[in-house]
Amino acid sequence: MLPAIEAEAIILDLVQPFDSQQDTEIVDLETANGRVLATAIEGKLDIPHWDNSAMDGYAVRYEDVKNCSANQPAILEVVEEIPAGYKSAVKIKSGEAARIFTGAMLPAGADTIVIQENTQIKDRKVIILAAPQPQEFVRHQGAFYRAGMPMLEAGITLGAADIAVLATAQCTQLPVYRRPRVAILSTGNELVSPEQPLQPGQIVDSNQYALASFIVSNGGIPIKLGIVPDRPEALKEKISQAINSADLVLSTGGVSVGDYDYVDRILAELGGELQIRSVAVKPGKPLTVAKFPNCIYFGIPGNPVSALVSCWRFVQPTLRKLSGQKNFLPTFIKAHTRDRLNSGGKRETYLWGKLFLVNGEYEFALAGGSHSSGNLINLAQTNGLAVMPIGQKAIAPGELIRVMQVDRALT
Numbered sequence: 001m002l003p004a005i006e007a008e009a010i011i012l013d014l015v016q017p018f019d020s021q022q023d024t025e026i027v028d029l030e031t032a033n034g035r036v037l038a039t040a041i042e043g044k045l046d047i048p049h050w051d052n053s054a055m056d057g058y059a060v061r062y063e064d065v066k067n068c069s070a071n072q073p074a075i076l077e078v079v080e081e082i083p084a085g086y087k088s089a090v091k092i093k094s095g096e097a098a099r100i101f102t103g104a105m106l107p108a109g110a111d112t113i114v115i116q117e118n119t120q121i122k123d124r125k126v127i128i129l130a131a132p133q134p135q136e137f138v139r140h141q142g143a144f145y146r147a148g149m150p151m152l153e154a155g156i157t158l159g160a161a162d163i164a165v166l167a168t169a170q171c172t173q174l175p176v177y178r179r180p181r182v183a184i185l186s187t188g189n190e191l192v193s194p195e196q197p198l199q200p201g202q203i204v205d206s207n208q209y210a211l212a213s214f215i216v217s218n219g220g221i222p223i224k225l226g227i228v229p230d231r232p233e234a235l236k237e238k239i240s241q242a243i244n245s246a247d248l249v250l251s252t253g254g255v256s257v258g259d260y261d262y263v264d265r266i267l268a269e270l271g272g273e274l275q276i277r278s279v280a281v282k283p284g285k286p287l288t289v290a291k292f293p294n295c296i297y298f299g300i301p302g303n304p305v306s307a308l309v310s311c312w313r314f315v316q317p318t319l320r321k322l323s324g325q326k327n328f329l330p331t332f333i334k335a336h337t338r339d340r341l342n343s344g345g346k347r348e349t350y351l352w353g354k355l356f357l358v359n360g361e362y363e364f365a366l367a368g369g370s371h372s373s374g375n376l377i378n379l380a381q382t383n384g385l386a387v388m389p390i391g392q393k394a395i396a397p398g399e400l401i402r403v404m405q406v407d408r409a410l411t
């Protein structure tokens with residue numbers, strides 16, 4: 001039984017991230033949200049692209065207004081009006097000003113903006129009542145970004161702010177990593193799909209749905225291969241199909257020590273190198289990880305909670321690293337537990353519940369009800385797993401505990 005941290009290291013060592021040349025595709029900006037950038041981006045435009053005004057006011061020459069005040073105003077002739085989107089036609093000379101609006105291009109000759117609040121208008125003249133700072137309220141060309149400088153790094157997952165930057169830089173076609181293909185199969189004679197009426201003894205295959213949704217939220221393409229009975233020939237055929245069609249394979253069930261647990265043996269028969277057989281975590285002890293030439297196979301325990309905890313703890317960083325993401329490790333934060341937490345102490349124990357942010361401090365509330373790995377009902381809305389290290393049997397309310405954030409926002 002490997003400690004979780006060692007298992008994580010072995011698994012991440014197996015993962016060869018996608019190739020930044022071969023495993024990429026070009027997407028439009030419209031569809032780039034959530035995708036992982038495959039190459040660093042450099043913009044071709046200075047931003048701002050020309051000097052412009054940050055305020056509504058008057059574009060002036062600083063020399064003309066530097067000594068003015070309410071008692072000794074400067075009076076300038078307004079020679080032009082420049083709304084945003086227009087290029088000025090004149091050059092501002094000494095004694096002149098242009099009416100200008102936010103975002104509008106600075107006219108030649110002007111170097112400073114006087115905000116309209118510090119002016120009065122009389123006929124075609126503007127009275128400047130307060131001296132500005134030199135170059136005040138001018139956004140200079142290239143002040144935010146110089147063409148050719150690094151703009152976005154490879155390996156970031158694109159979100160709204162990144163998309164805005166790319167749009168501004170007129171980068172509309174982007175090289176992103178392809179989405180990893182992840183085959184999922186559920187093993188078990190007892191399993192039926194959710195739309196089938198249950199016969200005595202049968203269990204609904206919730207894992208297929210849980211894992212598919214987990215994969216989608218982590219940027220992968222789920223390939224649902226359905227339910228496979230615990231028959232070695234049937235399993236071998238399906239697993240063989242899976243390893244030949246995906247970058248990653250997740251099967252649930254059949255990796256324990258029961259009479260019907262055939263997965264490990266079949267993986268070995270199919271040429272897989274078994275790297276991990278079990279991990280010292282609770283839930284999720286039976287975890288098989290095997291390497292094939294073109295994919296990594298995770299044999300995940302069948303219990304629905306164990307299955308998702310294994311995915312969050314071990315598959316998520318794998319999927320992220322594989323898909324080229326720079327940051328792939330899980331996020332652990334310190335939180336004060338609201339409830340007493342107990343563990344057997346023999347394995348690193350993951351207790352599911354909710355994280356809250358209260359007055360700037362994280363708090364963890366244990367999910368109510370049974371913490372059996374078969375009880376997935378109280379797993380709903382989980383956003384954190386409190387981690388009790390090996391050897392620690394109890395944690396009192398109010399104490400700090402490490403919590404692994406899982407895939408939803410804070411409650």
Ligand code: AMP
Pocket residue numbers: 186187188190191203204205206207208252253254255256258300301302303304374
């Ligand atoms: P196993 O790991 O195959 O021994 O399964 C352990 C427990 O998880 C058994 O109670 C199974 O019925 C249950 N289980 C296995 N696979 C699934 C699944 N796909 N969906 C829901 N429960 C499952």
Ligand code: MG
Pocket residue numbers: 187188189253254260302
């Ligand atoms: Mg089974």
